[in-house]
Amino acid sequence: MSSGSQAILFAFQLMTLMSAVLVAFHPNILYASVALLFTFLGVACMFIFIGADFLAGAQVIVYVGGITILILFAIMLTQWMYKATLRDVRTKILLPVVACGLLVTPILLKTTRLIADLGPLGTAETMTAFSFSPKTQVIGQALLTSYVLPFEAVTILLLGALVGAVWLARPQ
Amino acid sequence: MNIISFLTSYHGYLTIGVCLFILGCICMMWRKNAIGILLGIELILNAAGINFVAFSRFRTGAIDGQLATLFVIIIAAAEAAVALAIILRFYRLKETIDSDQANLMRN
């Protein structure tokens, strides 16, 4: 990877991490949702740099154009316009941070220390030839051949979720 | 190996996945607002997606990781829709979406 694209990728990763920090810690829930939007965009850019072009498009369409709008709708429908109700954090941060730290420190250590014993990374030809080729056709064929069962199951799931959400949120 | 070349490599992607996961967990535990908890869930799902795609690119070179991430995205959308419908219902019942107020079945 050339140093120019490395710098750009690093900038997007930094944006993702900073937005995620805002999502977790900002007291105003609306600002946290906007930060979540930027996190989604950052993750989509990370997908592009890793060769998952179709996935990046799907990520933006579903997450930014769908889930973010849903979350913003829900916030606007359930909050009055008084800024006081938008502050929603607990007072004690110590317990969550300690718990997460204990859970995750072993994983982090293993991830960052794993330079030596990571296992084979595949041959150089398969990596570069496949990695940045367009993936849409491959994904499409896989969805209809090897992954047809999850594909059909997920359509039923979406139907159930659609009907369920409409029924749950119906006007009384 | 400076931080830029670390973060833009295989281990960097996994580390970012882990960091997003931690932040998602903290978000879920720390926020009282039900929608805030949903934000944490979305962060965790994104972290899983990054991990899947990183494994697909740097370990196997096959398409399975990207397909898994695609399914994660789809299911996350369905789950967010249902979760928000539940939140709206709860708001109609209790006039608030503070998760501490969801105590109808206590005692």
Place this chain on the structure above:
Amino acid sequence: MAETAYFAHSLQTWLGGGPLWIWGAVSAVVVIFGLALPFGGLATYAERKIAADIQDRVGPNRVGPFGILQFLADAVKMLAKEDFIPRGGDHFLFNIAPVFVVVGACATFAVLPLSKYLLGADLNIGVLYVLAISTLVSPGLLLGSWASENKWSLLGGLRAAAQIVSYEIPVALCILPIILISGTLQIGTIVELQGWNLALEGAKSPHFWNLFHNPFTLVSGFILFIAGLAETNRIPFDLPEAESELVSGFNTEFSGMRFGLFALGEFCEVFVMCAMVTALYLGGWHIPFLDIESFGVTLPTLLVALIQLTMFMIKTLLLVFVVMWLRWTLPRLRVDQLMSLCWKGLVPICLFNVLGTAVWLWVFHGRSLAQLIFQGGGH
């Protein structure tokens, strides 16, 4: 061959040497400041002139010849206005809302097929990129309406976001038949496949405009145009910013250049929607019944590029004219009529069109009406 289709590569070839990234930056500047922004400005002027013509009056005619510099005067006026935020309004969100709209509108200019040699970037996921980036507009509208601290703005913003999200589905479903026909998401390839060089046989043979490929795409083309109107909040789907109902809806509290940015974003989006309909359904840069590339005389690529650019612009601007014409002709739909039109009308028709196109492609082995007529039957 795909390499030379990029704007930056073409500029590098025509204007001699230099590193590629400089020409990339130059092409970005040219497209944004030479196409998007002037179009946004001139579109406001054109809209007022067309409105005047339809309403049997004169329209702007003071500033410059025929009033053509009116948009510059408007820009100066907007820049000179007081920059205020409503009391209790949210500063950060108020400032960032127009940014979403403008970015969502202008970032799609990178993949518009202005000509075979003037594509910004012929992405493998070109169509998906356009769909994805145009979804960036709706959070901008929502946040802007919330930050205005105004009941009417909030109503308008909620309606606008609901409308945009709903009408993305007919847009995507109308693009599906084109993807079925062309077999690719690359916009440059989709346009190339709509040529007229029927001397080529087999799979490589272009099949004339996608609009006339089969009866289902004929319907899809019109539905894409209608859904695109709804995506960009134009009449007859104008309720979120209706002047008579909602006091200009979500952009009530935005004044001066912020409102200018919203209007600019909306017109750029109209251009992108019309350009998408042109590229996907109306043959993009191709001249009907003519194939410049195989004249027998090899024209210089610069000339070919200019001819193709002219053709593309003619088609797109014709569609933009129709969009503006509709604005002053049709009444606007009520919000429940709008939603039921989308979910109960357009979505079933689009699904049927996708199915119909798939069946057509299977029965006729991918051949279009033009190919069937001019290349003889028999499959």
